[in-house]
Amino acid sequence: MTQEVAGASSAWQVALQQYDRAADKLNLGPAVREVLRNPKREVTVHFPVQLDDGTIKVFTGYRVWHNVTRGPAKGGIRFHPLTDLQEVRALSMYMTWKCACVKIPYGGAKGGVTCDPKKMSSRELERLTRRFTTELGEMIGPDSDIPAPDVNTNAQVMAWMMDTYSMHRGYSVTGVVTGKPVSIGGSEGRQDATGRGVVYMIQEAAKSIDLDLRGARVAVQGFGNAGEAAARFLGELGARVVAVSDSRGGVFSEDGLDLPLLTRHKQETGSVIGAPRTQALSNDELLETDCEILIPAALEGVITERNAARIKARIIAEAANGPTNPEADDILRRRGTVVIPDILCNAGGVTVSYFEWVQDREEFFWSLDEINARLRRIMVRAYDDVQRTASEHDIDLRLAAYMLAVSRVAEATMTRGIYP
Ligand code: GLU
Secondary structure, eight states: OHHHHHHHHHHHHHHHHHHHHHHHHHTOOHHHHHHHHSOSEEEEEEEEEEOTTSOEEEEEEEEEEEEOSSSSEEEEEEEETTOOHHHHHHHHHHHHHHHHHTTOSOOEEEEEEESOGGGSOHHHHHHHHHHHHHHHGGGOBTTTEEEEEOTTOOHHHHHHHHHHHHHHHTSOOGGGOSSOOGGGTOOTTHHHHHHHHHHHHHHHHHHHTTOOOTTOEEEEEOOSHHHHHHHHHHHHTTOEEEEEEETTEEEEOTTOOOHHHHHHHHHHHSSSTTOTTOEEEOHHHHHTSSOSEEEEOSOSSOBOTTTGGGOOOSEEEOOSSSOBOHHHHHHHHHHTOEEEOHHHHTTHHHHHHHHHHHHHHHTOOOOHHHHHHHHHHHHHHHHHHHHHHHHHHTOOHHHHHHHHHHHHHHHHHHHHOOOO
């Protein structure tokens, strides 16, 4: 996808523009403004991994802490061929705002390894994960920095990270990562949490514009952890998922796609493309599909000034991080499209990560019902706060979410003061 290239190279510029808009609106003082504009800590590691054919390849990985004023660094690790420091830096800043937006006591971080996991075996990915975890050394830990899954990583990758970290310590440290399998201290509901939270947010947005979700048409870009779950939950609410795509392309059906069939097809073939009783469509076409709800659930930089005016959806729910650039935001606002911003919309993942970490620390685990109820309460309250701020200032939901998040981090920074 060409957008992936554009998105990856400009992600940090976009993150800064979004931050600057909020800082301007808040009239943030120059000192704190400068502090929050910069990531606190950036680590780049180059490390060798033995491949299955016996050759050795050197990989590059990153971990960036944007800000840890409100709590330990928190954020996912992605494996992707286009991941670079600029992208990871942008994503770490998003995590700071996301945690502040839903008021969970974490700072923001992100990590990534530049690699193509789809071309690697499970054993190779395990060696890569274990070596990367070791290279991060003292940086990660349950009190300092807690990784989680992101693009192309999953519960198994987290299990390898937790095991590697624990081997070095000499005892099991479950709270060093979240998004682990339930059998080793993971939380019920974490797997589906991002998608579930996205749907809670869509329900709130739909109420605000009087849109009935029963029969509403939905297009989902990205059929990974977040996109698949969001599509499934919307289907359960009676919505009609008409288009779905992954990195290789998309499928369309006017009558609604058979989601269990699509999931099976993707498991068997590696992609949704070519699933029975569907028409092919490209990732660009998917974004412009006739629908009420569009869910970008893949990578950043896909909705820009080039295609924003052709998007027909009434609600855009950002399950991905950074899918929309500021120029596109302006166009969508003029057109009356409701954009539920990433730092609110996809915060369900990190919220249940927080629950997982709390459960690990207490060594006392909650039921799925309890987790989902608490998740809904936190996210709906955050939505109400953002909506109220947007109405008060006559601004869009993104700027409102940023104003709330940035002001909370700024206040924490000023309250703690500058050391020494
Ligand atoms: N990678 C997810 C995100 O972007 C989850 C992060 C986490 O749970 O720490 O929000």
